[in-house]
Amino acid sequence: MTVYETDVLVIGGGPAGSTAAAALARNGIKTTILERDVFPRYHIGESLLASLVPMIDIIGATEKVAACGFVKKPGGYFNWGGEKWAFRFDEVEGAPEHSFQVERAEFDNLLIEHAGECGAEVHQNVSVNKINFEDGRAVSASWTDHTKKKSGELKFKHLIDCSGRNGVLANGHFKNRRFHDVFKNVALWAYYDDVDLSYDDLPAGSTRILAVDQGWIWFIPLKDNKVSVGLVIAHDALRSKRKDNMSDEEIYNQVLEDHPEAKLMLQKATRGKMRVESDYSYTSDSFSGPGFFMSGDAACFLDPLLSSGVHLAMFSALMAAACITSIHTGDVDEDRAHTFFETSYRQAYLRFLMLVSTFYDMGQGQKGYFAQSQKLTSKEYDTEEMKTAFVDIVSGTADFTDVSDEEYGAVIVAKVTEKLKTGVDMRRGTREIGEEEREEHLQFMDGIVGLSFLDKNASIGGLYVEQEPTLKLAEASA
Numbered sequence: 001m002t003v004y005e006t007d008v009l010v011i012g013g014g015p016a017g018s019t020a021a022a023a024l025a026r027n028g029i030k031t032t033i034l035e036r037d038v039f040p041r042y043h044i045g046e047s048l049l050a051s052l053v054p055m056i057d058i059i060g061a062t063e064k065v066a067a068c069g070f071v072k073k074p075g076g077y078f079n080w081g082g083e084k085w086a087f088r089f090d091e092v093e094g095a096p097e098h099s100f101q102v103e104r105a106e107f108d109n110l111l112i113e114h115a116g117e118c119g120a121e122v123h124q125n126v127s128v129n130k131i132n133f134e135d136g137r138a139v140s141a142s143w144t145d146h147t148k149k150k151s152g153e154l155k156f157k158h159l160i161d162c163s164g165r166n167g168v169l170a171n172g173h174f175k176n177r178r179f180h181d182v183f184k185n186v187a188l189w190a191y192y193d194d195v196d197l198s199y200d201d202l203p204a205g206s207t208r209i210l211a212v213d214q215g216w217i218w219f220i221p222l223k224d225n226k227v228s229v230g231l232v233i234a235h236d237a238l239r240s241k242r243k244d245n246m247s248d249e250e251i252y253n254q255v256l257e258d259h260p261e262a263k264l265m266l267q268k269a270t271r272g273k274m275r276v277e278s279d280y281s282y283t284s285d286s287f288s289g290p291g292f293f294m295s296g297d298a299a300c301f302l303d304p305l306l307s308s309g310v311h312l313a314m315f316s317a318l319m320a321a322a323c324i325t326s327i328h329t330g331d332v333d334e335d336r337a338h339t340f341f342e343t344s345y346r347q348a349y350l351r352f353l354m355l356v357s358t359f360y361d362m363g364q365g366q367k368g369y370f371a372q373s374q375k376l377t378s379k380e381y382d383t384e385e386m387k388t389a390f391v392d393i394v395s396g397t398a399d400f401t402d403v404s405d406e407e408y409g410a411v412i413v414a415k416v417t418e419k420l421k422t423g424v425d426m427r428r429g430t431r432e433i434g435e436e437e438r439e440e441h442l443q444f445m446d447g448i449v450g451l452s453f454l455d456k457n458a459s460i461g462g463l464y465v466e467q468e469p470t471l472k473l474a475e476a477s478a
Helices: 015-026 052-058 062-067 104-118 170-174 235-243 248-258 260-266 309-329 334-364 373-380 383-395 408-428 435-449
Strands: 002-011 031-035 071-073 075-080 083-088 099-101 121-124 126-134 137-145 150-161 177-179 185-193 207-212 215-221 227-234 275-278 282-284 292-294 463-466 472-475
Touching: 002 015, 002 137, 015 031, 015 104, 015 150, 015 309, 031 104, 031 126, 031 150, 052 062, 052 099, 052 309, 062 104, 104 121, 126 150, 126 170, 150 309, 185 235, 185 248, 207 260, 215 248, 215 260, 227 235, 227 248, 235 248, 248 260, 292 309, 309 334, 309 463, 309 472, 334 463
Parallel strands: 002 031, 002 150, 031 121, 075 207, 150 292
Antiparallel strands: 071 099, 075 083, 126 137, 137 150, 177 282, 185 227, 185 275, 207 215, 215 227, 463 472
16 A cells, blocks of 8 residues: 655645645645545535635635636625615625625635645545544545545644545544534525526625525525525425425425515526535534544534535634644644634634524524524533633623523523624614614624634634734734
């Protein structure tokens, strides 16, 4: 068997893997990507948050992304919970004016090529079959190159598992992936031409989200006047409709036909083939350990309502790269770096988890199929973890310190719902908002979708991620 060596092995070349590899290679660390597919390859997840802009800047890919001609996304629109409201990214002071609506085949291919240009060694059509451990530490990977019809072993000092839902570590080794009972959804989608997006006064490029019974619809405008139109529906609801002898295509068409806004936009549109994918949300018991980090969908996945997938993937990848760089240079010991990564990543995931569960609570009410969202946190996480992740980090206050164990989940959902409704009122101009309350709301939302790991004032364990001159961990007290 052929044996090779590298400093860092990155499994997977999607947004997480390519971001981590580019950042590490730019820091002069020998990095190898093993990607099982051949790029460009199709992938869903096209609407990106504004946090993308500073993250692609960190890895030096800004000009390349801008040159692709992707549709600029200035914000979005919700027809949700009996209310209609829009938002713009530039409503938050200092935030990017726009993100992008991307074709993932092109976007992901750009990123993996960029990682190679930064100095990472990229191998495609190579699958990782097994991670080998010695004394509890990940030390090497067994791989198969399907192009060259050969197998071998790659030794490494550090591993970043960015293998997506396949989950080389979580599924293949640890078998510690846990699915959330509440968010069991199925996504059905297709691409349309001649969609009428001129019926309202939304800025061009805006994402539209429309609530429907037991689910929601997305409209994402892409290049060449193509629009991605998807239906996310509860698995139980879809199964019930299937029992009524409705095909998935009939279910998809009927839901779109029954929604007034969707029907208006699609009245003259034509579409291509419909696609279907299960959308179950999950997390792993741990996101890192001796010799390894897990990033993106390899670690966790969350309902796509708030387009958090690529954000969490690139966010965690940059943190993993910063941690490995600091371990590599001897500036931070490995245990401390792993604690920083684990805590930061889990907090980011939990913030979105709570926000998504609150959105569903707003839209469906206590009698809706997501009424169990109030039980979600207590079912999946213990009290202190959730309080720390959501209260201390997101709101930065002690609002819930006196809440009992039995009540804190419901109180948090109610509190977040209140904050979201404040935001709706702000944007609709239906309520007089004081400057102090407005600032609190903007800080709250930035704490959820922002890049708090780059903020010295939001350090964890005395550490934060420093960007200049090198992406690495730094002491907040320094």
